[in-house]
Amino acid sequence: MSVGRSDIKVLIFGIGNPGRRDDGLGPALLQEMRGADVSRGTDALASEGARSGADPRRDEGAGAALEFRYQLNVEDAYTIRDFDLVIFADSSSGGGSGATGVGEDAGTRGPEHGAAGVTQDGANGVRKGGAAAEVVPEDVALNEIGPSATIAFTTHEMSPASVLGLCHELYGRTPRAFALAIRGYEWDLGEGLSEKGRANLARAADVLRRFLDEQ
């Protein structure tokens, strides 16, 4: 897989905690992009390819730069500033809300705290932009997002929209951005994805590859 146009700089964030089962779907997506075997567990794999701060090379896979994040932070406004296209991949508790599931409280998470900081649009599929709209499996959602000036109740856990908003204020531009929400089911302490989570991961990777091929 590769990005359709070689002049587009693409960054993919894999967001989540690999020590909380399907909360590791975001980092696991990065392994899919690298073509790695995710059945070994996502925590160790999430750090594969990690470079020290001194190494100017980025971790790359499938023609895109790959970044693992436990959670997004304010300095990610700096990270994204020079990219043309950014994908925020994170687990979802389902319902197309983009909310990142966290065990029993999964349903209470508002969209601004979820996988994308995306308000629910009720649709599963790529919308807006130049990408072709297409039907995707119901447990995967890829939605375009824009900058927001709203901060969640703690700035130590920033939504993608807030990162875009801060980037706009500090650096005068924002990349085109999409949120990739991958439905998860199990959130207990522990490594390894659930069977259904793993299946959704494969679907999500396929959706993302096709989307990037069309850019």
Add this chain to the structure above:
Amino acid sequence: MGRKITIEPVTRVEGHGKVTIHLDDAGKVTQTRFHIVEFRGFERFIQGHPYWEVPVLVERLCGICPVSHHLAAAKATDIIAGVGPEGLTPTAEKMRRLMHYGQMFQSHALHFFHLASPDLLFGADADPAIRNVIGVALMHKDLAVQGVLMRKFGQEIIKATAGKKIHGTGAIPGGINKNLSPEERDAFLKAPDPLNAETMVAWAQAAVDFFKDFHKKNTALIDGFAAFPSHHLSLVRKDGALDFYHGALRAVDAAGMKVLDDVDYRDYLKYIGEDVRSWSYMKFPYLRSLGKADGWYRVGPLARLNTCDFIPTPLAQKEFEIYKAYTGGKPNNMSLHTHWARLIELLHAGEVMRDLLHDKDLQGTALVKKGRKAREGVGLVEAPRGTLFHHYQINADDQITMGNLIVSTTNNNEPMNRAVNWVAMNVLDGQKNITEGMLNRVEIAIRAYDPCLSCATHALGRMPLAVELYDARGGLLDRKER
């Protein structure tokens, strides 16, 4: 009719908590509580795991300060591995110190610029829509840019020393698993402006100057807000210097008299007890010699600058002298002066990082030591938020059988409750209308302690943002969501 006002969760701190204020029929404050409502159970979760996994496992406690847990656990398992607290190789100790001071630098920068500064710059009554980091970026762009890059610099130091920014694996029982290559070192020392060590020191100095200037213009607010006497506890180096990584336990009272006189922290259980209360999952540590009611204490930047005798880097020492002179050399008990103390520590961390990067021991190849295994180990560090205790026991199969953690925010549990009570008594008491500014002042008091509520109960999960109002009989009168 009496009212209970709840602020839930506290904005702009990590994790979540709930503040409950009880008013009687006349609108007078009768009770305030700062609740922690989550339970996690990490101390049980690690039981049965091999002790060498613990420095990595406990990092899962928190995505904000994993390095602190990583190093405290490493220090505890050093002892289990038969290596005393001062028995590491020079390379191992200095790599850990660089990791730790990098963490202090990024955490303090992040807290001040993005959590506390919106309140100071815009005021407690400002529109919440701008009283945040994006508001800071709009109105004070240079400050926001510097805050972001100072955080990034510290995170890159962590990545270079621990292997990853979050949940690194650098520290292992008995040592460290990597050194710092010359290329990694030069990336921090020789990078073009602004992402180099000298610029970080300069920006940290500018941050201290910014606060001093702000303090001069807002003295009554900064000095008077949530000021109350307390004991203070931290580690201090053998010679009394400020040291974030290692030292002896010292506690002083509000007047500066020593209550704990530089004791070995491995004996902490002789000196520190933990009380529990029905309305919070978080425990309430206290100094045993003073008892549960009077033995509570503060930890963190304010406490550290009250317990130490000097700061062993020149620019920070100069600022420390100015800071101490403000209270005539006596302990500082003013909650908002924590921000001043935190920025002096930011400057100190910047100087230490820069100086350590020049130390050739970081490129050494002797990384690990081993000795005669022990069945128990205690490790303490000064985390950004205060003193952090890790204590483990193992069985004959090297499995963890007991883990006891006293995290920094837990140590500050009672002080945060006192701060909330001060605000409630001085700002909310007797008022007929409760404004958002009043409620935000409660949160300002808590934010000064930079609490990491995820760590305090070792919890994960989130709560919806809600404010609930109850009558004196517990009936729900109103509910508001943010």
